[in-house]
Amino acid sequence: YRSWEIQRVRTTCPHCAVGCQYDLLVKDNKLVGAEGVDGPSNGGRLCVKGRFGSYKFVMSGDRLTDPLIKDRATGKFRKASWDEALDLVASKFMTLKRQYGGDSLAGFACSRSPNEDIYMVQKMVRTCFGTNNTDNCARVCHSASVEGLARTLGSGAMTNPIYDITHDVDAILLVGSNPEEAHPVIGMQIREAVRNGTKLIVVDPRDIGLTKQADIHLKLRPGTNIAFANGMCHIFIKEGLIDEKFIAEHTEGFKELKKIVKDYTPEYVAEICGIDADDLRAAARIYATAKKAPIIYCLGVTEHSTGTEGVMSMSNMAMMVGKIGREGCGVNPLRGQNNVQGACDMGASPNQYPGYQSVKDPEIRAKFEKAWGVKLPAHIGLHATDVFPAAIKGKIKGLYICGEDPVVTDPDTNHVINALKSLDFLVVQELFMTETALLADVVLPGRSYAEKDGTFSNTERRVQRVRKAITLPGNSRLDTDIICELMRRMGYNQPNLTASEIFDEMASVTPSFRGISYERLEKEPTQSLQWPCTDQYHPGTPIMHVGKFARGLGLFYPTVYTPAKELPDAQYPMMLTTGRILYHYNTRAMTGRTEGLMEIAGHSFIEINSADAKRLNIENGERVRVTSRRGTITTEARVSDKTNEGETWMPFHFADGNCNWLTNAALDQFARIPEYKVCACRIEKL
Ligand code: SF4
Incomplete structure (x- = not known):
């Protein structure tokens, strides 16, 4: 492209939490490339996901363009107008609330969405649903960090x-x-x-x-x-x-x-x-x-x-x-996802409002009641990992999921699907028809990071701008507008706000963000600030706990080693652990729609130690069946000595041959995080 044909829009990578800065290259309202710039965390570098996987998915033909309503009798979706879909969602949630109480509802925010979307999701759950049953996918990745670092140091962040x-x-x-x-x-x-x-x-x-x-x-x-x-x-x-x-x-x-x-x-x-x-x-x-x-x-x-x-x-x-x-x-x-730090900061947590302010503290609760003009529940809500068993028991009736795909990401897929099928009403706000959206009663088409303004907070607590680069044809809406409209239909007086106005509202009730605004971010030499940043003159906090821990004294926590909840035995003699590969991001909703990346890494596999492979008569590249107490999958064997004998490893990105049919949903007592990293399995040659 000739340089004068290209418009450059500075933004933040939507994949991992490094928060690399780059320019999206726009030609004729189309994204045609991404080029790294000298951001504080990347210094001009990008990885393949940022370079190639950050714009093609935005313009994918798979994008949802209209609200969809499912006919439960046939299981088929039909297109609906926004009015019909939003009226249905609002009336259904409010009916369930009247019948079973606010705690029968729950809403998950997305750790990939901008802070502003997340703030509005948790505000809707608290003010309209009337419950603290809100969470985000940090529950299954770094909730243990938030909890563990807060307990020992006083702040649950890097x-x-x-x-x-x-x-x-x-x-x-x-x-x-x-x-x-x-x-x-x-x-x-x-x-x-x-x-x-x-x-x-x-x-x-x-x-x-x-x-x-x-x-x-x-x-x-x-x-x-x-x-x-x-x-x-x-x-x-x-x-x-x-x-x-x-x-x-x-x-x-x-x-x-x-x-x-x-x-x-x-x-x-x-x-x-x-x-x-x-x-x-x-x-x-x-x-x-x-x-x-x-x-x-x-x-x-x-x-x-x-x-x-x-x-x-x-x-x-x-x-x-x-x-x-x-x-x-x-x-x-x-931190894993681009804005999982932000999702926690913005209060998409069952025990905390934005800025880690406790829902149980009467003074803090009174502050939010005054700001939001409603009475708020005083008890801690359900963690996301507890919402699924509660749905199976009939305690959770309605669930709103904004941009998460727990059918693929959460452990023990059978259990997650059973839980979602047990609900009276499931709403999914999404870019694509995901495995979770397929189970929804209503699907609402939102917009990607390249179609909206906002902020992401990267792993080092750095708040950086996301800027609108293009407007796509179709009937999708800004996610914050969808939520505000829903709130109004549920009886709460919530005007549509710009991203900057939402950020200002959040900062006004969140001391650690009070000194940050869009205006100030534009003026900062790095166009970013690291919280805590408590007033307009505060320089932000690159290093925490200097001179004094956030909790006063740092706490040594004595803990003894206890083995994982499920260890290999005669029936399931191998140990399985899981992780990420370079070419994909989580469920591949984005990278799976980028040809080059799919050509390099297009399907699931399991790494098996060469001694185990020999014993099981398995050759490199052969198909194998992997079974745990929770499910069975088939996948490709990769034989090497990357893992020790008796141990195996799988990437967690692939819906087909998904390791989460096997993983164990045993939960940590403090953070309710599941034990993805250890379960027992059996491998057989197909
Ligand atoms: Fe940077 Fe992570 Fe994006 Fe790669 S995926 S460009 S490391 S933010």
Whole structure:
């Protein structure tokens, strides 16, 4: 294209939470490309998803263009007018509320939507449905981080910026995270740091791309993170590597933790984790003696029935050696989806309003009641993972899902489908006819990130703009307009607002966002701000807990290792764990509509260790049947030694051969996050 034919619109990548900045290239109201620009988290870089997978899906012929209503007798959808569809949705939800009460309804916001859409979804659920039954998909990825970091540090978010933890650091402790595939631009920066001399410790049950660059790879058994972290703490204490001054001045609970970790000798931990005791010692020494060393972790830590305790173990390690509240350190969860940080920030949570303000605090509740002009429920709502069993029991009757596809993403697919089929009424607001939308009574066509204004908050708490690039033909509507219109039809006086007006309303009731506005974002040198940003002069907060933890004193949380809820046995002798690949994003709603990416990675597979493959007489590339207590799928075998013997790994992107028919929905006691990362399975040659 000739440069003068192209209009450039600066925006934020809609895939992962790195929050890369790029220009969408627009010609004749069509998206024709994406080019990386010098954003604070990407410095001009993009991965294949941002470069190629971020615009073709927007113009896909699969886009929903009209509201659809299903005839339950035939199971067929028909096109409907907006008036008919919205009247039906509003009247049905209000009838259910009258019959069964507000707590019979629930609404999920989408962690890929802009903050403004999410704020409006939770506002609708609270003001119109009259319940705190609202959630987002952080429940199944990083709710354990929100809970675990809030309990130990006082704020459930990444402590340090991406640039800070990938540049000029002496060591990186990478736990349960494969950034080259899941957060590729962070992966690139880590690879570069290692090339420049940073030591790398990889703690992961599988060989990942960065393993080859690592000084130490602790290839631990899935589900043994807590034993690993306790072992590290044991060595810190035994070898005098702890920061006594920091512990004395800034923390509490050290004595209790010391008692617990006393038993976690390197040899004991090596046995639990299946690693070498000397490697563990070496890892502890590298991390503890490095001047600057961040812990970077991801779903390998959170998606366990002990996920919250796993996260708190990360805090334990960092606090014990005083590596928090300063540059190049901290505890840093890499959030998954582009705006999953924002979805939590915006209050799509059953226990918190926007800005992590408790629904149980009478003063805070009174503030929101005044701002929104309604009486609000005082009790905590249901977590998303508890909504499904409640639907099966008949307690949840109506569900509104904005942009999530739990049939593909949530564990134990049979259970999710049964739950959705048990509902009296299901509404899905979507771009495409997803597996979940197929089960809906009404489907409402929304708009993509390229067709709207808004903001995303990336993994480092950085609020960045999303800007409208094109207007597509068809009958879809802005998601916020759909929600406002629905609210009016349910009797709440909610005018349509611009994205900027919605942001201002949110900031007016959310202290940690009070200093951020669209106007200010435009003027900032990086066009972004990191919360907390409490007034218009506040510079934002790149590093948290400097000088003082958000909770006052950092809390050491003593926790003991308990095995995963389901371990291999005679019937299901293999262990299955799951993860992401570079070429796709979650359910592939976006990347699955990008030819190049589908050509490289078009179907599901399972990685099997070569010794297991030999025993089962399975060749690389053959079709296999995989069965767990919850379901059976068929997929392609990939034989290698990436996993240990007895362990297998599958990507979670593919509806066909979806690993979530197999995964276990056992829940963590604090955050209600499911144990995706460990279940038992059986593999048979087809
Ligand atoms: Fe998009 Fe993440 Fe890739 Fe950056 S690293 S381009 S945010 S998918």
